[in-house]
Amino acid sequence: MGSVNAPILNISTYKFVGLPDVQHLRLPLLGNARACHLKGTLLLAEEGINLFMAGPEAGVREFVRYLRCDARFADLAPKESWSEAVPFRHLKVKVKREIIRMNCPDIRPVAGRAPSVAPATLARWLSQGHDDEGRPVVTLDTRNDFEVDAGSFADTIDWRLKKFSEFPAALLAHREALRDKTVVSFCTGGIRCEKAAIFMRDAGLEHVYQLEGGILKYFEETDGAPGWQGGCFVFDERETLGAALAPLVRAPQAGGPAPLDGDAR
Known part of the structure; x- marks a missing residue:
């Protein structure tokens, strides 16, 4: 788009x-x-x-x-x-x-991905309130807290991460609350939620998916509906994109976050 x-x-x-x-x-x-x-x-x-x-x-x-x-x-x-x-x-x-830094050398997506869910399927699950087996669906935002503040899925799980390397400890602290649910991890473009989904699977959670293509793909294929609120923070001078993949705010003349250095995407 x-x-x-x-x-x-x-x-x-x-x-x-x-x-x-x-x-x-x-x-x-x-x-x-x-x-x-x-x-x-x-x-x-x-x-x-x-x-x-x-x-x-x-x-x-x-x-x-x-x-x-x-x-x-x-x-x-x-x-x-x-x-x-x-x-x-x-x-x-x-x-x-x-x-993308996670500091977990045993998490190796090249050896095999965790299951993924297409944007259209997630949209349907969110509309009907459950997955195709009737299990409650929750979305898990794997991004940093300031990114979540720019926009996210309604009622998403947000652990106020400061950097992605905090995700493993946060997941282990909240693992039991997720056991009976279908958990869909997501991030901007898919890279963080891919590692996150593998970590959750290895931690013993059975019903775990990554959102294929991340938020940007969800915008492209669903226009953000249903469930998305706000915009999507990006690490460049556009700052925040809306569901039409156009900037929501005027880009600054200079400066802005450094793209991809550290815990981005």
Whole structure:
């Protein structure tokens, strides 16, 4: 969705995939992104790739084609939105220990995902008040507290996390209250809720799903209905997106949170 009359294409995507050659990927990716006139942040780790980038449409699509030339990235399907200006001030390609930091080395999505639920299915569950087996459904926001404050699902579980690495301890403290429910973890683009769902499954919760594609995909496929209230905080100068994937507030002229550094997405 979004307005194709706006000249700047924004993309976000991630993939958990083994990258033993991660140190050798950085410079070629940086050089190609520069040649395509992109800005934003791309994170690489041995567990995969995570990026939020923007630029002229032709450059963005050429960069995605370049990524897909690597067989490990051939199935990348970035989520798209449009803006009047590039919402990033710099281009960064970084190698990190994790593409989203959880500090739980045993949680390895590359070894197998937890079950996911499509946005349309979650919308139906929320409308009917239960899953297809009649079990109560709760949504679990895995984002930081200030992100939740910008908007979330009605009646979502919010543990006031300051950073994603606090999630494991919070889950263990509240695990028993979730045992008889279907729990759907969610985040901005899917990366945090993917690790969260695996952690919950490994902690003994049986009925756990991750929201496929995160909030941005839910907006794209359902326009935020039912259940969503407010906007979705993003780590760039657009600040907050509405269900139409357009900014809800005017972007600042300079500054703003650093995209993808630390506990984002």
